[in-house]
C-alpha cells in the first residue's frame with residue numbers, strides 16, 4: 001500500500017497530466033487506477049473505441065445499491081493563446097489560491113473525490129461510495145453517456161450523484177439543456193438577374209434564421225412557471241452564432257452553412273424543439289425544391305447535453321444540502337454531466353469547489369478556502385456513510 005496522499009497532493013498529480021480534450025487521458029486514468037489499487041480499490045474502465053481515452057469508475061463499501069456517486073471530468077480546456085504567469089500544469093500556491101489548469105474545472109474536485117474514496121475504504125462505510133471520472137466533457141459532454149451506460153451492469157446502482165463542477169460548494173439543482181445543430185442549405189446557382197429560376201442558399205437560410213428570431217420573441221412573451229422563473233432568461237433561447245455562404249454579388253448562393261444552438265429549459269422537451277426546427281426546415285426545403293429539384297437542406301446534430309431539472313425532494317440535493325448547510329435554490333447557465341446522470345435515472349446535483357468564472361481562464365485557480373471547504377464536505381460525507 002502506498003502512503004495516503006492529501007487532496008492537495010492528489011490535485012498536484014492530476015494537474016501534472018496535460019489532459020486537454022484533444023489529448024489522451026490514459027496516463028491520468030492509469031495513475032488513478034494504480035493509486036486506488038494500492039489501497040485495495042478495484043477500478044473499472046470504459047475505453048473509447050475511437051481514441052486513446054478512458055473513463056474510470058470504482059465502488060467502495062458493501063456491494064449494495066444506494067451509493068453516493070462522486071463524478072467529475074478528467075479533461076481540461078487548452079492553454080494555447082492564454083497568458084499564464086506560471087506553468088499551467090504545475091500547481092502553484094500564491095495569495096491564498098491554487099493556480100493551474102483544472103484546479104477549478106475540475107481536477108480539484110476529482111482530487112477530493114479520489115481522496116474520499118480512499119478515506120471511505122480506510123475507515124469502512126455502511127453505505128457505498130462510488131467514483132466516476134469521465135472525459136470529453138469540454139467538447140460537448142460526449143464522454144459521460146457511454147461511461148454511465150458502462151457503469152450500470154458493473155457497479156450496484158448509486159442513488160445520489162454529485163457532479164463537482166465549480167459551484168462555490170452550493171447545491172445547484174438545475175441547468176438548461178444545450179443542443180447544437182449545423183445546417184447546410186444547398187441552393188442552385190444562376191445569374192442574379194434570373195433570381196426566379198435560381199435558389200439562393202443564403203436567402204433560404206435567412207428564413208430559418210428568422211424562425212429563430214420569431215421563436216425567441218414568442219418564448220420571451222410567455223409567462224414563466226416557478227421552475228422556469230429561476231433561470232436567466234426564464235425561457236428557451238435559440239441562437240445562430242456562425243454563418244457562411246455565397247461566392248459573388250451576382251450569383252444566387254449555392255451553399256450556406258450556419259450553426260444553431262438551443263438552450264432549452266429543463267422543464268421543456270428538447271426533442272419537440274428539434275422537431276419544430278426540422279419541420280420548418282422541411283417547409284423551406286419544399287419551397288426550394290418547387291423552384292429547382294436539385295436543392296436540399298442537411299441538418300446535423302453537433303451536441304446534445306440534456307438539462308438538469310430540479311427534482312422534487314431529490315436525494316442528491318438533500319444530501320448536498322445536509323452537508324453544506326446551504327438551503328438556497330440555485331440554477332446555473334452552464335451545462336454539466338448532471339443532466340446526463342439524471343436522464344439515466346439517477347438523482348443528481350452539481351456541487352463543487354471554486355467559481356465558474358475562473359474556469360477556462362488564463363491563471364485559472366481555486367481558492368485555498370474553497371478547496372478546504374470541499375475537503376470538509378468530503379470528510380462529512382464519509383463520516384455520514386460510515387455512521
Ligand SMILES: [Zn+2]
Nearest residue numbers: 105106137165
Ligand atoms: Zn467542467
